[in-house]
Amino acid sequence: MARTTPTGGPKKGSVTLALVAQRAGVSVQTVSNALNSPGLLAPRTLKRVQEAISELDYRPHQAARSLRTRSSRLIGYGIQPQPNGLSTPVLDDFLHALSDSADKAGYRVLLFAAPVGADDEADRYDELLREHSVDAFVLSGTYRGDRRPGWLHKRGIPFVAFGRSWSARDTGDWVDVDGAHGTAAAVDHLVAAGHRQIAFLGWPRGSGVGDDRAQGWREAMRRHELPVRDLRVSSLNDVDAARDAVGRILAKATAVVAASDTLALGCYRALRDSGRSPGQDVAVVGFDDSPAAGLLSPSLSSVRQPLEEVGRACTRQLMSRINDPQADPEHVLLTPELIVRESSAAVLPH
Amino acid sequence: MARTTPTGGPKKGSVTLALVAQRAGVSVQTVSNALNSPGLLAPRTLKRVQEAISELDYRPHQAARSLRTRSSRLIGYGIQPQPNGLSTPVLDDFLHALSDSADKAGYRVLLFAAPVGADDEADRYDELLREHSVDAFVLSGTYRGDRRPGWLHKRGIPFVAFGRSWSARDTGDWVDVDGAHGTAAAVDHLVAAGHRQIAFLGWPRGSGVGDDRAQGWREAMRRHELPVRDLRVSSLNDVDAARDAVGRILAKATAVVAASDTLALGCYRALRDSGRSPGQDVAVVGFDDSPAAGLLSPSLSSVRQPLEEVGRACTRQLMSRINDPQADPEHVLLTPELIVRESSAAVLPH
DNA sequence: GGGTGAGTTTTGATCGATCCAATCAACGAG
DNA sequence: CTCGTTGATTGGATCGATCAAAACTCACCC
Numbered sequence: 001m002a003r004t005t006p007t008g009g010p011k012k013g014s015v016t017l018a019l020v021a022q023r024a025g026v027s028v029q030t031v032s033n034a035l036n037s038p039g040l041l042a043p044r045t046l047k048r049v050q051e052a053i054s055e056l057d058y059r060p061h062q063a064a065r066s067l068r069t070r071s072s073r074l075i076g077y078g079i080q081p082q083p084n085g086l087s088t089p090v091l092d093d094f095l096h097a098l099s100d101s102a103d104k105a106g107y108r109v110l111l112f113a114a115p116v117g118a119d120d121e122a123d124r125y126d127e128l129l130r131e132h133s134v135d136a137f138v139l140s141g142t143y144r145g146d147r148r149p150g151w152l153h154k155r156g157i158p159f160v161a162f163g164r165s166w167s168a169r170d171t172g173d174w175v176d177v178d179g180a181h182g183t184a185a186a187v188d189h190l191v192a193a194g195h196r197q198i199a200f201l202g203w204p205r206g207s208g209v210g211d212d213r214a215q216g217w218r219e220a221m222r223r224h225e226l227p228v229r230d231l232r233v234s235s236l237n238d239v240d241a242a243r244d245a246v247g248r249i250l251a252k253a254t255a256v257v258a259a260s261d262t263l264a265l266g267c268y269r270a271l272r273d274s275g276r277s278p279g280q281d282v283a284v285v286g287f288d289d290s291p292a293a294g295l296l297s298p299s300l301s302s303v304r305q306p307l308e309e310v311g312r313a314c315t316r317q318l319m320s321r322i323n324d325p326q327a328d329p330e331h332v333l334l335t336p337e338l339i340v341r342e343s344s345a346a347v348l349p350h
Numbered sequence: 351m352a353r354t355t356p357t358g359g360p361k362k363g364s365v366t367l368a369l370v371a372q373r374a375g376v377s378v379q380t381v382s383n384a385l386n387s388p389g390l391l392a393p394r395t396l397k398r399v400q401e402a403i404s405e406l407d408y409r410p411h412q413a414a415r416s417l418r419t420r421s422s423r424l425i426g427y428g429i430q431p432q433p434n435g436l437s438t439p440v441l442d443d444f445l446h447a448l449s450d451s452a453d454k455a456g457y458r459v460l461l462f463a464a465p466v467g468a469d470d471e472a473d474r475y476d477e478l479l480r481e482h483s484v485d486a487f488v489l490s491g492t493y494r495g496d497r498r499p500g501w502l503h504k505r506g507i508p509f510v511a512f513g514r515s516w517s518a519r520d521t522g523d524w525v526d527v528d529g530a531h532g533t534a535a536a537v538d539h540l541v542a543a544g545h546r547q548i549a550f551l552g553w554p555r556g557s558g559v560g561d562d563r564a565q566g567w568r569e570a571m572r573r574h575e576l577p578v579r580d581l582r583v584s585s586l587n588d589v590d591a592a593r594d595a596v597g598r599i600l601a602k603a604t605a606v607v608a609a610s611d612t613l614a615l616g617c618y619r620a621l622r623d624s625g626r627s628p629g630q631d632v633a634v635v636g637f638d639d640s641p642a643a644g645l646l647s648p649s650l651s652s653v654r655q656p657l658e659e660v661g662r663a664c665t666r667q668l669m670s671r672i673n674d675p676q677a678d679p680e681h682v683l684l685t686p687e688l689i690v691r692e693s694s695a696a697v698l699p700h
Numbered sequence: 701g702g703g704t705g706a707g708t709t710t711t712g713a714t715c716g717a718t719c720c721a722a723t724c725a726a727c728g729a730g
Numbered sequence: 731c732t733c734g735t736t737g738a739t740t741g742g743a744t745c746g747a748t749c750a751a752a753a754c755t756c757a758c759c760c
Contacts, residue, residue, distance in 0.1 A: 016746055032748065061747070064745070068746085068747055068748045
């Protein structure tokens with residue numbers, strides 16, 4: 001079917017195991033074994049079968065396999081609808097990375113719409129599981145009180161979360177990026193450039209991710225024996241809100257570490273509003289290295305999450321979890337990288 | 351299975367048609383008909399069967415259906431690996447919209463890695479088709495000389511492209527956004543604000559999308575009887591390249607329409623390098639309304655593509671094409687919206 | 701020379717839904 | 731009272747792969 005040469009192609013629709021078997025002069029089961037447990041075959045037979053397979057350009061039919069084995073080589077990924085046109089570049093990049101590495105492992109990613117915390121949330125997962133025999137799920141954007149990990153774990157369904165399970169009992173595998181390490185690295189970098197009054201602009205307490213990033217800043221400050229009093233402010237993840245919030249600390253800080261690039265942008269605004277210039281008068285470091293960071297003027301230093309690695313780690317964990325559903329949960333914590341740009345490049349006079 | 355009430359749940363694994371049939375006191379075939387051709391059943395029987403279905407929380411097993419019917423309710427979408435970490439927010443937003451609207455139509459999006467123009471490009475599509483019985487494909491980022499539309503069309507495989515097929519014969523369905531209309535709207539807006547020297551910063555000729563956007567600018571300028579001579583420059587889609595390229599026209603232009611937000615950013619840089627300020631001294635309008643646009647200072651006016659609508663239109667076209675593979679190709683051209691922000695808000699003195 | 705057994709290969713049943721053709725019931729026309 | 735017709739329902743056969751278990755092929759040993 002791949003080559004529609006009018007000359008020799010098979011007339012009927014599809015190339016099946018039976019056809020390959022006939023061509024190779026063996027039984028269907030032998031061909032199946034050639035694919036799934038090649039070790040069982042005598043070398044000569046194996047070679048003959050493999051030749052027949054490639055000559056006919058045979059492709060196993062997943063539906064048939066899936067019907068028998070109840071596994072589909074599919075990984076479910078619920079994309080949550082954006083609140084209001086707000087896109088989440090980090091998760092999209094992650095999805096790319098995930099899909100790439102899953103594809104290399106012979107798996108495909110199946111998208112479905114997952115309502116954020118709806119009552120029938122579990123139903124969507126159940127549906128995918130039973131209709132499509134999905135082998136595993138990848139969760140992203142887990143939050144405190146997220147019921148999905150528990151639900152999946154209880155049922156013994158393989159899954160990996162991108163993001164620690166911040167809930168009380170941590171159950172199931174996850175891969176995450178060490179946000180605290182990222183903000184700490186930012187502090188170290190700023191200290192090395194001569195800063196001593198380094199503020200943190202974060203999100204309201206209670207969002208695992210945000211608290212983690214705040215924690216990194218706090219500990220790094222303590223390590224450098226620098227005060228943190230009155231140097232922390234919180235704001236929703238919105239440029240204008242951040243601009244308003246950051247005002248009061250810009251008087252006493254020479255540098256700001258922000259929990260996101262959006263917050264950092266708010267910082268830019270606040271500085272410009274007060275006639276000062278980001279990067280020159282006050283250093284700013286963001287988080288996530290969103291596409292915009294490199295484009296800004298001055299370009300924004302930011303902490304980049306190693307999303308390709310996260311994707312690979314997720315795939316790796318899924319594979320081993322699929323092979324051994326009973327194994328103990330594994331956790332992978334990856335280290336982000338500080339990208340230094342103009343906004344924090346200036347060195348303070350000593 | 352959804353409710354794991356220990357009381358009455360079925361012992362064995364899955365709820366099948368046979369089980370439902372038994373419960374409703376009819377044959378399997380009748381249950382199948384209840385789902386696929388309800389009109390065939392007597393109202394009373396239909397009701398009885400439907401009750402049994404919902405009581406048992408029956409879910410049809412796609413693999414079994416697919417094995418028989420060779421259709422899977424899956425839509426293939428090849429995500430191309432980013433050249434070098436460069437993310438494409440527009441395509442990601444589109445993917446969200448597509449997945450959402452497909453989901454509502456009972457279809458799911460299946461991701462796979464599609465090498466950009468490799469020799470075995472077609473093989474990946476063929477693979478998905480034969481292994482997963484994908485019902486249709488969605489193409490994005492089509493380019494001049496793209497062989498995928500022709501390949502799919504020749505084989506009678508349903509597909510929709512997001513983006514006109516810029517090649518000679520346009521073959522197959524597509525949905526696209528009227529880029530020319532977008533740049534024309536930008537020109538109109540700038541003219542209304544008093545500008546007369548309006549430059550266009552585009553990509554090198556030859557990229558369907560880019561030429562289309564340039565065309566819109568040119569025609570709008572002619573309509574307003576304004577000169578275009580020496581007001582067009584080209585650059586690769588890179589901030590620094592754009593900054594360098596735009597230099598020579600910033601002397602004679604009071605406004606710039608750019609073919610992308612990235613190019614517009616290059617414009618910002620060039621202006622600042624020469625001591626002028628975007629929005630104040632020279633108006634700038636970008637294209638795509640990337641997340642960064644609203645965050646910049648000054649915020650960047652930009653032409654927004656109606657991606658939700660594009661997604662819906664793609665799904666709609668796919669559905670009708672799946673129902674009638676022979677029908678004539680349809681084309682949908684949607685109108686983008688100019689989002690006016692600070693970078694083009696100032697009105698020139700008369 | 702038949703039994704033993706490891707190594708290969710084959711046979712038959714099975715997964716769950718849909719296709720096609722056949723059956724059954726009801727009813728009015730001849 | 732039988733026949734034909736329409737409408738509703740049912741009975742196998744089937745899609746293409748995998749599983750479990752049987753069967754075959756040798757070489758080897760008592």
